Amino acid sequence: MVKLLDEHERTLAFAEVALGQIRSLRQTAVPRNYEIWYVYATGYNAPLNKVINETLARSGKLSESDLEQIYETYLSHIKTSDRIDKVGARVIGEIDAVMKLITDALGVSATYDASLVGASDRLSTATTRDQIKTIVEGLAKSTREMRETNQALESRLALSKSEINELQHSLEAIRAESLTDPLTGLGNRKYFDRSMEMAVQAALASGEPLSLLMFDIDHFKSFNDSYGHLTGDQVLRLVAQSLKQTIKGQDITARYGGEEFAVVLPNTALRQALTVADHIRRAVMAKELKKKSTGEILGRVTISVGVSMLKPADDTDSLIERADACLYAAKRAGRNRVICEADPEFSAETQTRVA
CATH class of the missing domain: 3.30.70.270 (Reverse transcriptase/Diguanylate cyclase domain)
Structure with a gap:
């Protein structure tokens, strides 16, 4: 509990520094600027802090173009790994959902096979119309369940194919970004x-x-x-x-x-x-x-x-x-x-x- 409170106070202090800088430099309080100053307050990104300090020492302010350059150079590319993690998690979730559906379908298939074998055995010993009718009705029910399971599996697979195609495009975009120098837009x-x-x-x-x-x-x-x-x-x-x-x-x-x-x-x-x-x-x-x-x-x-x-x-x-x-x-x-x-x-x- 003490650690949680310490972390709470620490992050609030960073936030106050960030907002204080935005106020004192009369910048717009948009997420990009807040992120720049929050990271500055933490001190974790030394190159970012260095360029901000140099610019402030030289001109006393950060222009809109300065802020844009700082963000693009020192922060925007860091998000690439987060995006890869998110896409990867979605792919894993999609695969898990399909695997569960396939497992369920295999269970229904095994049950259907067992019902066919049982029906065959019962038909061989059935002697009345009512007995045969009961066996046929059971087979019809099992067949309907099997068909519904197959239809659900086909629909889910079609949906998964579409989703995975979308994720593939996302990964290709991220891959291209990972091979691009964020400052110049050329290959890295x-x-x-x-x-x-x-x-x-x-x-x-x-x-x-x-x-x-x-x-x-x-x-x-x-x-x-x-x-x-x-x-x-x-x-x-x-x-x-x-x-x-x-x-x-x-x-x-x-x-x-x-x-x-x-x-x-x-x-x-x-x-x-x-x-x-x-x-x-x-x-x-x-x-x-x-x-x-x-x-x-x-x-x-x-x-x-x-x-x-x-x-x-x-x-x-x-x-x-x-x-x-x-x-x-x-x-x-x-x-x-x-x-x-x-x-x-x-x-x-x-x-x-x-x-």
Whole structure:
């Protein structure tokens, strides 16, 4: 009882902090904002607390766009596992209901079989019309019960099929979400690893060319240090938007990690891949970065790109390593450029990473 009271007081304290922050910052008291501040009060989500503290220290407030970014980046994806648990529980419940119905149907079937055997035995010894009539009426009753049970089973199975199809669609949606980076909307690292492995195996088996682009946002740390993590998140989204507008068809795009992105280009030789890489570089550079909360123009973003093409002796790791080495060669050469493994700038020394 004491523990329950302690928990009650503790959660009330978190709630009071959350509502106090909403009042003091004059924010709308909607569930999203309450959740952000409640989690902030608990201190369980350190990255969320850090970005809130930095933003408040810098500007003294959290704008609507700030709150939206914080929620999407630090909270919305956490709900995925809860949704999986709920769908899984519904599937188990559906299976249990069907299994119970099947068990009941088997019991009725066994009873029906027994009634047939009993009726057969009684018919062989029946001598009067009334005895035969009683046996036939019993058989008719058993047959009706059997038919009703079968009809109920068929209806329940049809309903379960519809329900399970719906749950399957839900799981597919959750699966897609689990492979998506919540900040940029691109594939996440898990998606990249799976897709890259399949693409490499397919290219090696077919002999078709396959190229890989690895690129990194130039001076990204400076954006974070100067303008805060929320602006850094905006930079990541800007680059992702440029990727989505440039890459089409079967090409695979993903946020590889941090400020690094990857593009897998099936059926694409090195020369074509260089053209695609430069289109992406130019598309990113063409966009002007504007701070949402103030409208301040922050300048333009540039990227450095490394390009490698699959060789017969390659595996996934070696292809990534060469693209990564080309990326850092591009940084060493001055940034905002594309370098491939055929360029003179690419050498063993270029694998030394620079900030």
